[in-house]
Amino acid sequence: MMDKILVIGCAGQIGSELTLELRKIYGDANVVATDIKPAEKEITEGGPFEILDVLDTHRLFGTVSRNKITQIYHLAAILSGNAEKKPIASWHINMESLLNVLELSRELTLSKVFWPSSIAVFGPTTPRIKTPQFTVMEPNTVYGISKLAGERWLEYYFHKYGVDGRSLRYPGLISYKTEAGGGTTDYAVEIFYEAIRNKKYDCFLSENTYLPMQFMDDAIKATIGVMEAPAEKISVRSSYNVAGISFSPKELTNEIKKNIPDFKVDYFTDFRQAIADSWPKSIDDNVARQDWGLKNSYDIKRLTEIMLREVGKKFS
Numbered sequence: 001m002m003d004k005i006l007v008i009g010c011a012g013q014i015g016s017e018l019t020l021e022l023r024k025i026y027g028d029a030n031v032v033a034t035d036i037k038p039a040e041k042e043i044t045e046g047g048p049f050e051i052l053d054v055l056d057t058h059r060l061f062g063t064v065s066r067n068k069i070t071q072i073y074h075l076a077a078i079l080s081g082n083a084e085k086k087p088i089a090s091w092h093i094n095m096e097s098l099l100n101v102l103e104l105s106r107e108l109t110l111s112k113v114f115w116p117s118s119i120a121v122f123g124p125t126t127p128r129i130k131t132p133q134f135t136v137m138e139p140n141t142v143y144g145i146s147k148l149a150g151e152r153w154l155e156y157y158f159h160k161y162g163v164d165g166r167s168l169r170y171p172g173l174i175s176y177k178t179e180a181g182g183g184t185t186d187y188a189v190e191i192f193y194e195a196i197r198n199k200k201y202d203c204f205l206s207e208n209t210y211l212p213m214q215f216m217d218d219a220i221k222a223t224i225g226v227m228e229a230p231a232e233k234i235s236v237r238s239s240y241n242v243a244g245i246s247f248s249p250k251e252l253t254n255e256i257k258k259n260i261p262d263f264k265v266d267y268f269t270d271f272r273q274a275i276a277d278s279w280p281k282s283i284d285d286n287v288a289r290q291d292w293g294l295k296n297s298y299d300i301k302r303l304t305e306i307m308l309r310e311v312g313k314k315f316s
């Protein structure tokens with residue numbers, strides 16, 4: 001029987017690309033895209049689309065039952081920067097939505113669930129270079145606390161009820177299709193828009209702040225890779241480290257300058273600097289590589305060229 005997939009949060013930075021890729025694999029009619037807000041035409045007209053608030057348990061059950069859904073990709077969340085502005089509301093959205101999805105998966109015996117975690121699960125006491133899969137985890141942001149709690153719930157539902165949940169600790173994701181959704185790594189997306197529009201960017205992180213990043217194509221490939229891996233290959237039932245590449249605002253600026261020589265960046269750090277300083281500078285993702293073959297293809301040079309070309313098209 002062909003799987004039927006529900007994407008929750010299809011209008012966001014990841015959902016807007018993952019939904020299209022899933023439709024290529026499973027067929028347009030077999031991927032039901034949902035979000036609390038309208039999505040791009042490509043998604044709403046390319047296959048089934050519904051407005052859905054993942055916190056509305058009754059409607060969520062209705063959508064899953066009516067469409068005979070077998071797998072869920074749950075992407076709705078409040079990201080690190082925005083979550084610090086509304087801690088309690090963000091905790092509520094991030095946690096209740098996951099528990100809704102896990103409960104539903106248990107009750108309706110869905111085959112698989114994908115829910116992303118983040119490098120935000122680590123904190124100031126974690127080793128920051130080549131952060132291992134298993135290490136000290138004491139996050140100090142509401143987003144990081146919610147992601148760590150989510151990982152524990154995912155593992156709990158697997159061991160207690162057999163819910164086959166899979167997860168990646170995404171680093172900062174870089175893409176051009178949809179703008180980033182309020183995170184600490186967003187500078188690495190915004191910088192391309194400002195380089196094209198104004199040849200000038202005011203960066204909210206300091207020039208030597210190293211963070212792990214990944215180009216969206218690699219993130220989508222990894223997401224589908226972990227979901228399609230045979231269950232016996234999944235040794236980590238919380239969430240897998242995913243490294244991508246690490247760079248600083250200064251290094252990214254220098255790469256952009258190779259294409260736009262008079263591009264200028266000024267640095268005005270804000271509350272997101274403290275968040276970035278509590279996160280890893282680089283990640284060890286060997287467990288994901290060994291278990292199910294994680295592989296990244298994009299380096300800083302290649303992603304910069306693609307970002308400048310594709311963001312450039314939006315303003316030409």
Ligand code: NAD
Nearest residue numbers: 009011012013014036053054076077116118170172173181
């Ligand atoms: P985003 O903010 O761009 O998209 C989230 C989507 O969820 C939005 O379209 C939003 O409208 C929707 N949403 C919010 N509340 C909802 C609700 N109550 N019901 C239904 N939909 C709702 O976020 P993203 O960057 O696409 O991230 C997706 C997931 O990946 C999140 O769990 C995020 O924590 C995780 N993640 C993202 C990154 C990154 O760099 N983008 C890194 C690590 C982890």
Ligand code: SER
Nearest residue numbers: 079080118183184185
């Ligand atoms: N990109 C995300 C954020 O900055 C990491 O989870 O919030």
